Structures are given as structure tokens and as C-alpha cells.
Amino acid sequence: MTQPFSIAIHGGAGTILREQMSPQLKQEILATLTLSVKAGEHILAQCGDALDAAVAAVKVLEDSPLFNAGKGSVLTHDEMVEMDASVMHGAEMDAGAVAGVRHIRNPIELARDVMLDSDHVLLIGEGAEKFAFEHQYPYTEQDYFFTERRYEQLLSMKEKGLFALSESKYPDDKKYGTVGAVALDQQGNLAAATSTGGVTNKKYGRVGDTAIIGAGTFAKNGNVAVSTTGMGEYFIRKTVASDVAARMRYLKQDVHTACESVIQGELKTMGGEGGLIAIDASGDIHFAMNSSGMYRASIDTNGELTVKIYADE
Numbered sequence: 487m488t489q490p491f492s493i494a495i496h497g498g499a500g501t502i503l504r505e506q507m508s509p510q511l512k513q514e515i516l517a518t519l520t521l522s523v524k525a526g527e528h529i530l531a532q533c534g535d536a537l538d539a540a541v542a543a544v545k546v547l548e549d550s551p552l553f554n555a556g557k558g559s560v561l562t563h564d565e566m567v568e569m570d571a572s573v574m575h576g577a578e579m580d581a582g583a584v585a586g587v588r589h590i591r592n593p594i595e596l597a598r599d600v601m602l603d604s605d606h607v608l609l610i611g612e613g614a615e616k617f618a619f620e621h622q623y624p625y626t627e628q629d630y631f632f633t634e635r636r637y638e639q640l641l642s643m644k645e646k647g648l649f650a651l652s653e654s655k656y657p658d659d660k661k662y663g664t665v666g667a668v669a670l671d672q673q674g675n676l677a678a679a680t681s682t683g684g685v686t687n688k689k690y691g692r693v694g695d696t697a698i699i700g701a702g703t704f705a706k707n708g709n710v711a712v713s714t715t716g717m718g719e720y721f722i723r724k725t726v727a728s729d730v731a732a733r734m735r736y737l738k739q740d741v742h743t744a745c746e747s748v749i750q751g752e753l754k755t756m757g758g759e760g761g762l763i764a765i766d767a768s769g770d771i772h773f774a775m776n777s778s779g780m781y782r783a784s785i786d787t788n789g790e791l792t793v794k795i796y797a798d799e
Contacts (some may be wrong), residue, residue, distance in 0.1 A: 489672055489673075489769075490536060490670075490672075490678055490768075490769050490787035491527075491530040491531070491536075491538070491637070491669070491670055491671050491672050492530075492553065492641045492669070492670050492765060492769035492770075492771055492773045492784065492786050492787045493523055493526040493527050493539055493543065493630050493667065493668070493669040493670070493765075493784065493785055494523070494528060494667065494668050494669075494763045494764075494765055494782070494783070494784035494785075495543050495665070495666065495667045495668075495780070495782065495783050495784070496516075496664075496665065496666050496667075496713065496715055496761070496763045496773070496780055496781060496782045497515070497519060497522075497542075497547055497549070497552070497553045497665050497760075497764070497780075497781030498553060498554060498663045498664050498688055498716075498781055499715045499761035499775045499777045499779065499780035499781075500716070500758075500759060500760065500777045500778075500779070500780075501796060502588055502777075502778055502779030502780075502796065503778075504796065505518045507795075512749050513688060515552055515641050515781060515795065516793050517628070517780055518547065518550045518553075519547075519782070519783040519793050520544045520553055520783060520791070520793055521546050521549055521596070522544070522546035522547050522667070522783065523543060523555060523705065523783040523784060523785055523791070523793075524669055524785070525541035525542045525543050525545070525546050525718070526540060526542050526543035526669055526785075527539070527785045528542075528731075529542055530669060530671050530672065530681065531689075532545070533671075533672050533673075534669060534671065534672055535575075535673075535677070536575070536669040536671035536675040536676055536677035536705075536711070537540065537573060537575045537669065537675070537677035537679065537767060538572025539669040539677070540573070540667040540668060540669045540677045540678060540679035540711075541573065541594050541595060541667075542682050543667040543668065543669075543679075544594040544665055544667050544679045544680075545594060545595065545718045546572075546679070547665035548591075548592050548593070548594060548665065548681055549591075549592070551601060551633050551635075552670045553663060553665050553781070554663020554664065554682060554683040554684075555569065555571075555594075555663065555664065555681040555682050555683055556569065556574050556591065556592060556593065556631070556667040556681065556683070557591075557594050557630065557631060557633075557713035558631075558633060558636070558663075558683065559572070559631050559636070559663075559682075559683025559748070560563065560636050560639060560640070560683045560684060560685065560686040561632075561636050561637060561639070561640040561687075562684070562687070562688050562689070562754075563640075563644070563687050563688065563689045564689075565637075565640065566588060566628060567631040567632075567683060568586045568587070568588055568589060568627060568683070568684055568688070568691070569584075569586075569587050569588070569590070569593045569681065569682065569683050569684070570585045570586065570593065570597065570681070570682050570684060570693055570694065570696045570697035571583065571584055571586065571593035571594045571597040571679075571680065571681040571682070571697065572584075572597050572608075572676065572679070572680055572696060572697050572699060572702060572703040572779070573597045573598050573601055573677070573679045573703065574601075574677065574699060574703050574704055574705040575595065575601070575675065575676050575677050575705060575713060576675055576676035576677060576706045576707035576708075576709070576712070577675050577707050579706055580601050581601055581607050581703070582598055582599065582600035582601025582602070582604070582606075582607060582611070582700045582705075583596045583597050583600065583607060583608040583697045583698070583699060583732050584596050584597050584600060584608070584609050584610070584614040584627060584697065585608065585610045585611070585614070585616070585693045585697040586607075586610050586611040586691055586693065586718050587611070587614050587615055587618070588615070588628065589615055589625050589626050589627070589628070589629065590614075590618050590626060590687045591624070591626040592621055592681075592683055594679050594680075594681045595623075596614065596617075596623065597679070597681075598679075599617075599618075599702070600614070600617065600620055600708065603621065604617065607699060608697060608699075608708075610693075611691070614729065620777045621627075621634070622690075631683075632693050634776065636686070639688055640687055640795065643686050643687040646689060654723075658731065661681060662799050663683060663684075663685075663715075663742065664680060664681070664682040664694075664696055664702070664713075664714070664715035664716075664764060665680070665681050665682070665701075665715075666678065666679060666680040666681070666703070666713030666714070666715065666728075667679050667713060667763075668705070668711040668712065668713050668763050668764060668765040668771075669711065669765065670711070670765050670766075670768075670769045672733065673730065674707060674708075674767070675707055676705045676706065676707050676709070676710065676711040676765065676767065677705050677709075677711055677746075678703045678704060678705040678711040678712055678713045678727075679703070679713065680687070680702045680703045680713045680714070680715075682696040682715075683757075684696075684718075685718070689771075693724070694721070694722070695714060695716075695718040695719075695721035695722045696718065697703070698722055699727075699730035700725050700727055701714070701718075701721050701724075701725050701726060701728070702714045702718070702721060702726075702727060702728035703727055703795070704728050704730070704731050706731060707767065708745075708765070708767050709731050709734055709766075709767065710730060710731050710734050710741060710764055710765065710766050711764065711765050712726075712727040712730050712731065712763070712764045713727070713760055713762065713764075714726050714727055714760065714761070714762040715760050715761055715762065716729050716759055716760015716761060716762075716777075717757070717758050717759055717760055720753060720756055720757065720758025720759075720760075721753070721758060721760065723756070723758075724748070724752065724756070724758060726748055726749075726753060726758075726762060728739050728764070729748050729753060729766055730744045730745055730748050730762070731744075731747070734766070740770075741764050741765070741766040741771075741772045742770075744764075745762060745764050745772045745774035746774055747759060747770075748762075749762060749775065749778055750774075750776040753776070754776045758776075759776060759777050760775065760776070760777060761773065761774055761775030761776065761777060761780040762774050763784075764773070764774075768787075769786065769787040771784045771786060773794075775797055777797065778796065778799050779795050779796045780794075780795075780797070781795055782794055782795075
């Protein structure tokens, strides 16, 4: 017997300023978010798997220069792109992740293949790319990922010696750039997928929460699927995604209460700005954020599409 399905996506949370958002840019962002969530919904409507739907949705965002993942990834201190991604399927709690990849067009697909075709959960750097090329992934030159906007951001931050912008030319320069999706399919499977280009001007092969199962991504059937976006170091320390799941399992909190408890609780007190998306076993969706905005969209169990940017929407 099939059941209702639903899907939610995010394109990052943080300081998103209305006064710097042009009508054209807003429309481009809303259109891409809509395209993403519909790509996932199309798979779910055909009785497809929740993880395939989540990956398809994330790929749309990775292929857009508007978001900090894939094509739109920020630049490291050495003017390179280094991307992280992870996936989790709720049926057996299988997971796959990659970190620090530089020549893979869609890291979210690679994370899924690590889950499906390797004995491991997390592969990094050259090893992750060797695995990719053995699985016929094309080598993607760094030029593909280069955007003038990200280069300007890097130069600005290098001048100030920062890892977070103090002055914004764009409406979302202070947004934590991660994209993600969570889905419930008609077979009752929950899944989550998360991808990022990391933080501008990062050094030393830094990896944030996106590649860490239980911090940036989590899914368990009958429980919840979660994808986070925010200040990665804090989200790792608070194991945000698994904390939401634990509150639902052990405290019997609903998805809304659990998400708000985590995002507005100790994480916020510590200074961990950001947000998350979550979907429970009945397809109920929640967006939580302690920032001024989060790019987000969903299609609920009734087929209703919602696309939003600001926290007060």
C-alpha cells in the first residue's frame, strides 16, 4: 500500500537582506528553488525512492551559480573550490559522504555512490576523486566552478583576514552556503541529502557539518530526515541533525518542537547561526532557522507548493 509523499529543500540560511535583493535576483532564486523541489517531487510521484528524489533536487541547486554548492561554490584561500556532500537513506540508515573534492560536478551524486558502491561512509580529497573516476565520473576543470561573484568575495575577505564577510555587496553574502533536501516516498522511506562549497577563504582542508552524518544530514525511517545549513563548527559540536531525531524518538517531541528546540536552544546560545529542514514519517515538514532568512521550498502531502526566502514569511 502506498502512502502520501512530500519533499522539502533549502538553499542555505543566514543573513539575507531585503534591501539588497533586486527583483530580478529574487525571481531567479525563487525560480531555481521551485525547479529543484519539483525535480524531486517528479520522482516521488512516479513511486521513486526518497533518496533519488533528494539527490535530484540537490543537483538542480548544485548546477546553479546562485547557491554555494557545485557550480556556485565559494573559493578557498588558495583560490580553489573544495566541496563536501552527504546522503542518508532511512530504511537501513545507509549513508555516504565526500569531502574536499575539487573536480566533481555533482558531489551529491558521488556521495550516493559512496553509499551504494563502497564499503565506506566518508571518502575525502584525492581518494574520493579516485573512487569517482573509477566509477566513470568525468573530470571537471576548476574553471567550471569559477564565478566572478565568489572571486570578489574571496578578495574582500582576504583583505580583512576574515572567514565571514563584514560588508555585503550581495543580499546573501552573510548566508551560510549549503543546499539540501529531505523527502518521504510512497513506500515510507525517508532520506536526506546535503551539499556545500564550504566557507570562503577556508584553509587547511577544513570540513564542515555537511559531510558529517548526524551533524549535517540524518535519516531514519519511522523517525525523521534532516538537512542542516549554518555555521558548521557549531553544528558539528551540537550534532544538530541527530539531536532532532533523538528528541523525536526519546522525548516523543513532534518534528516542529524538536527542530525549534535545537535551533533556538543551546546552538543559538553558543552562537551557532543557521537553520534546518526536516520531514517526519507522516510527511509533515518543518523549516527552522535562527537567522533572518533561509532559501527554502516544499511540496507537502497535499501537493501544495511553498517557496520562501525570509524568516518572517
